[in-house]
Amino acid sequence: MILALETSCDDTCAAVLDGSRVLSNVASSQAAIHERYGGVVPEVASRHHLELVNPIVEAALSGAGRELGGMDAIAVTTHPGLIGALLVGVNSAKALAAATRKPLIAVDHLHGHVAAAFLEPDPLEPPFLALVASGGHTLLAGVREHSSYEILGQTLDDAAGEALDKAARLLGLGYPGGPAIEREAVAGDPEAFAFPVAMSHGHGLDLSFSGLKTALVYTVRDLGEEAEGRRSDLAASFQAAVVSQLLAKLRRGLDAGGWEAVTLGGGVAANGPLREGATELCRSRGVRLKLVPIELCTDNAAMIGSAARFGEQVAYPDYLDWDAAAR
Ligand code: KG4
Ligand code: ZN
DSSP, X not given: OEEEEEOSSSEEEEEEEETTEEEEEEEEEOHHHHHTTTSOOHHHHHHHHHHHHHHHHHHHHHHHTOOGGGOXXXXXXXXXXXXXXXXXXXXXXXXXXXXXXXXXXXXXXXXXXXXXXXXXXXXXXXXXXXXXXXXXXXXXXXXXXXXXXXXXXXXXXXXXXXXXXXXXHHTTOOSSHHHHHHHHXXXXXXXXXXXXXXXXXXXXXXXXXXXXXXXXHHHHHHHGGGGGGGHXXXXXXXXXXXXXXXXXXXXXXXXXXXXXXXXXXXXXXXXXXXXXXXXXXXXXXXXXXXXOOHHHHSSOSHHHHHXXXXXXXXXXXXXXXXXXXXX
């Protein structure tokens, strides 16, 4: 029985897990607070984590019908993320663990996104290929055991979610950008603008999204006043370019590694066209695709608890000097 905390970015999250079963998974999104700035303001995020962390932990415990004393261990994201935001989670978890003399487990946020696939229903067992695309990271990971993953390729500049967030801001669509672009794209033509699909030839399994963002900036500038009326076409074409690069790398990863199963993780894995494209790709290759529910794709604490099951339990008081790390 694990109580997990996750505060690496702008969501304050806590969850209770009984093995691979999620008993509760509570998240308080600060998106509405950050929306007026068009992105996450680190200091504002830290302050809200401080206000929210205790009520969210209580909600997770009561939602699971459990008490803190009934936990076998506490788990927390220690890296990577916004340093001030991470520190709130790490220190809260230390305090909860120390007060009850329970062991603490440090979790890598990206391992959490991979480990979401280990959760019920239909847990995926290694080996598998994971495409993790979030606001801070975009990578292909080879997963051969529960406790680790190997980075096979990653973005050389912006993350996919970061590109979507920046595009949404440019198009006046609000924050977070991914869902806003997806909604706007429904009414648009994905072939209206031919945005570059970077790295689709060569470059192994690495990705790049900064050129795409620049292409959008120039397109909007050249359209001038017309841009406003072409917003759905711009959103649809931009989304198509992001999704098509992700799928191209997933395809190449599958061909290179002989993988028999795939999962998608990270906030961008909530994207409908990406999920549909991956479904089609995996069907055509005869490969199993595990699509985790959307609430386990975007940041959450259940995935941190899932990774923690395969991490090292550190006994009291050896974790008291633990620190958070931005990278
Ligand atoms: O994993 P996550 O919740 O937080 C980080 O670890 O960054 O990912 C957040 C990112 C944001 O960039 C957001 O715009 C994107 O995931 N995102 C989406 C969708 N939902 C969230 N991108 C595309 N389509 C979505 N439906
Ligand atoms: Zn994340």
